[in-house]
Amino acid sequence: MRVVEKRQLLSAEEIGRTLQxxxxxxxEKSGGTKDLALIGVRRRGVPLSQRxxxxxxxxxxxxxxxxxxxxxxxxxxxSTVAHQPVVQSNEIEFPVDDRDIVLVDDxxxxxxxxxxxxxxxxxxxxxxxxxxxVLIDRGHRELPVEATFVGSTIQTSDTEIVEVxxxxxxxxxxxxxxxRIS
Amino acid sequence: xxxxxEHVLGIENLTxxxxxxxxxxxxxxxxxxxxPLKKLATLRGKTxxxxxxxxxxxxxxxxxxxxxxxxxxxxNLQAESSSLKKGESLxxxxxxxxxxxxxxxxxxxxxxxxxxxxxxRLEVPVLNAGDGTHEHPTQALLDALTIRDRKGKLEGLxxxxxxxxxxxxxxxxxxxxxGKFGARITLCGPAMWVPRELESLGPNIRREPRIERALxxxxxxxxxxxxxxxxxxxxxxxxxxxxxxxxTSERLRLARPEALVLHPGPMIRGLEIDPVVADGAQSCVLxxxxxxLAVRMALLYHLVxxxxxxxxxxxxxxxxxxx
Numbered sequence: 001m002r003v004v005e006k007r008q009l010l011s012a013e014e015i016g017r018t019l020q021x022x023x024x025x026x027x028e029k030s031g032g033t034k035d036l037a038l039i040g041v042r043r044r045g046v047p048l049s050q051r052x053x054x055x056x057x058x059x060x061x062x063x064x065x066x067x068x069x070x071x072x073x074x075x076x077x078x079s080t081v082a083h084q085p086v087v088q089s090n091e092i093e094f095p096v097d098d099r100d101i102v103l104v105d106d107x108x109x110x111x112x113x114x115x116x117x118x119x120x121x122x123x124x125x126x127x128x129x130x131x132x133x134v135l136i137d138r139g140h141r142e143l144p145v146e147a148t149f150v151g152s153t154i155q156t157s158d159t160e161i162v163e164v165x166x167x168x169x170x171x172x173x174x175x176x177x178x179x180r181i182s
Numbered sequence: 183x184x185x186x187x188e189h190v191l192g193i194e195n196l197t198x199x200x201x202x203x204x205x206x207x208x209x210x211x212x213x214x215x216x217x218p219l220k221k222l223a224t225l226r227g228k229t230x231x232x233x234x235x236x237x238x239x240x241x242x243x244x245x246x247x248x249x250x251x252x253x254x255x256x257x258n259l260q261a262e263s264s265s266l267k268k269g270e271s272l273x274x275x276x277x278x279x280x281x282x283x284x285x286x287x288x289x290x291x292x293x294x295x296x297x298x299x300x301x302x303r304l305e306v307p308v309l310n311a312g313d314g315t316h317e318h319p320t321q322a323l324l325d326a327l328t329i330r331d332r333k334g335k336l337e338g339l340x341x342x343x344x345x346x347x348x349x350x351x352x353x354x355x356x357x358x359x360x361g362k363f364g365a366r367i368t369l370c371g372p373a374m375w376v377p378r379e380l381e382s383l384g385p386n387i388r389r390e391p392r393i394e395r396a397l398x399x400x401x402x403x404x405x406x407x408x409x410x411x412x413x414x415x416x417x418x419x420x421x422x423x424x425x426x427x428x429x430t431s432e433r434l435r436l437a438r439p440e441a442l443v444l445h446p447g448p449m450i451r452g453l454e455i456d457p458v459v460a461d462g463a464q465s466c467v468l469x470x471x472x473x474x475l476a477v478r479m480a481l482l483y484h485l486v487x488x489x490x491x492x493x494x495x496x497x498x499x500x501x502x503x504x505x
Contacts, residue, residue: 070210073224073483083186084487087480089210109502123219138502162502 003161003178009136009154010175015166018151019048022133023055025149026102033060035128037094039067041105041117047168048135049104067092069103074116096125102149106164108134111145136175138162187484189301189308192317193358201359204480205327211476211483212327214251225254228486231284233259234311235275235291240447241311241320244471245288248478254486257282272296276303286486289313294351307485315351320481321446322355324474328466329402331473332442336363342396342437343367344427345406345454346375352446356404357383370396371406371427372418393427400437405429405445405455420453430456434464442466 010018030036033056040049046068053066068091078084103117114132121127133149138156156162156177163176187200196204214220230249234242242260249256259278272293279287279300286307289297294314301308312318330336341360347353347369357367361384369376369389381387390396397403408423429443443455443465451457459465 073210073214073222078224078487079227080489082488084484087207087210087483089213107502119223123217123221125218 002181004181006160006177006179008174009162009177010152012173015135015173015175018135019051020055022135022149022151023052023059026052026133027056027060027062029148030100033062033064035098035100036062036102037065037067037096037099038102038104038133039069039092039117039121041103041113042068042070042072042088044164044166044169045069045103045105047166048106052104052133065094067094069117069120071113071116071120074119076112076116090120090124092124096121096127098126098128101127101130102133103130104133106135106166107162108132108137108145108147108150109140109162111141111143114145115143135164136162187481189297189310190319190481190485191297191301191308191310193319193322193355193362194317196319196362198362201323201326201362204323204477204484205330207480207484208323208327208473208476211479212473214479215472215475220251221253222251223253224483225249225252225285225487228254228285229257229283230254230286230288230482230486231257231259231279231282233261233275233279233287233289233291235259235261235289235296236312238290238311240471241290241474244474245309245311245478245482248475248482251475252479252482252487254285254482257284272299276300279306280304286482309481309485312351315349315354317355317358318351318446319355320474320477321352322359323481324470324477325356325404325444325446326359327473327477328444328469329442331469332466333401336360336365339363339365339401340399340438341365341367341402341404342400343369343404343406344393344396344429345371346409347371347380347406348375348377349409350406353404353406354383357387360402361385361387368396368400372423374418393429393433394436397433397436397441400441402442402444403429403434403437405443405449407446407448407450408454424453428452428454428456429459431458431462434459434462440464444470447471 038049038053040046049066053064056062056064070088070090072085072087131148134147135151137147137150137153159180161178163178165172165174167173246256288309288311290311291313294316296313297308297310310319343353367387370393376389445467449455449460
């Protein structure tokens with residue numbers, strides 16, 4: 001499948017500022033950080049969640065625990081693909097019961113990833129609350145899923161893809177809108 | 183580019199990369215065993231046939247649990263091993279399985295090559311749970327996972343295998359696997375159970391009839407069960423075997439200080455293994471069982487899951503689906 005880059009949606013600085021704002025919103029709207037925990041959805045939710053935790057630590061002097069969730073086993077599209085995707089482990093060192101969890105991911109699209117992430121979390125325990133934080137909300141929901149903390153909302157078409165590129169994974173830092181060409 | 187796994191019939195057909203891939207993929211399933219809720223929907227709607235034509239409790243339960251935790255249904259076939267001509271009974275086996283249309287077949291059979299026979303005739307993934315005296319690949323894989331976790335690596339180990347090696351498919355699979363990772367393998371047991379031909383199974387294999395010498399410098403000791411059900415010649419007297427080949431605490435001290443003791447189970451305490459060793463710090467037997475579940479879940483996930491072969495590969499489609 002070939003793609004063509006259409007335009008840049010966020011620059012490196014804009015990503016940085018957005019994460020600063022999101023981190024502050026999370027603290028403000030949590031009514032206390034005692035039970036708060038961030039869980040990043042593999043793959044790109046992981047560095048985002050770690051950066052958010054780091055900002056919260058620096059600005060509020062609060063150590064919010066961070067975990068990593070792999071949702072491969074909970075996907076709803078596995079029966080449609082021939083080669084099973086590679087599974088990775090979760091890395092959640094704290095108990096999930098009664099926690100105020102913020103799930104972190106790069107892009108919110110159909111909502112199926114978030115549904116799978118919630119299933120994964122429920123296998124680990126019973127959180128008190130789950131809210132969602134995403135860098136980009138690109139619309140086109142196929143399930144009743146919403147994000148509480150949104151970096152940026154963007155109108156997209158079905159053929160377009162929002163590519164979040166992060167230093168930790170992609171070696172560069174920006175958000176691009178690309179289009180599929182047949 | 184990793185060659186896609188279609189069946190797991192034996193370690194002999196797996197590359198080192200494929201083995202490493204399976205072990206790596208077992209790790210998330212090890213972690214899964216610690217979840218409060220051990221039930222996935224990943225293989226929901228799939229049926230795994232557990233065709234055990236030889237008696238088995240442990241392996242069958244392990245595969246059944248692995249399938250259930252992945253959300254699959256199982257068909258339990260437990261037939262007595264047929265004394266009819268090999269060709270006929272296997273054909274019947276294949277036809278019976280085909281009629282039930284499973285999504286995967288786990289087969290244990292007293293005839294070496296039975297899983298291959300089935301894999302050639304059906305369009306269904308086949309997992310060998312033990313065929314005659316040929317191979318028991320999932321046992322070797324769980325042994326490897328256990329060793330890799332404790333030792334940090336699989337390369338260049340000194341592995342001693344003790345006991346009735348002639349009749350042991352576990353030994354053959356272990357020899358194949360550790361051979362691929364450059365191990366130095368020492369086979370030790372009563373002469374009639376350790377024939378010379380076994381040395382040709384790999385590049386660095388030697389026989390050593392004296393257990394004290396076999397254990398010298400060993401990093402890993404695999405203790406085999408005395409296979410009374412597979413023996414047609416008169417058995418060795420138990421006292422003789424214990425005297426010459428039991429793994430006692432004193433003998434264990436002849437191996438390297440951190441040497442691991444593995445046993446495929448079930449153990450006969452006081453025969454091939456001293457109970458003190460079986461329960462000691464170097465014994466990995468319980469980890470082997472837990473790891474067996476993880477390995478079997480990983481294999482069922484990759485072999486039984488997914489659509490027919492011509493469906494698209496998720497990694498090849500860039501999208502905003504989870505990567």
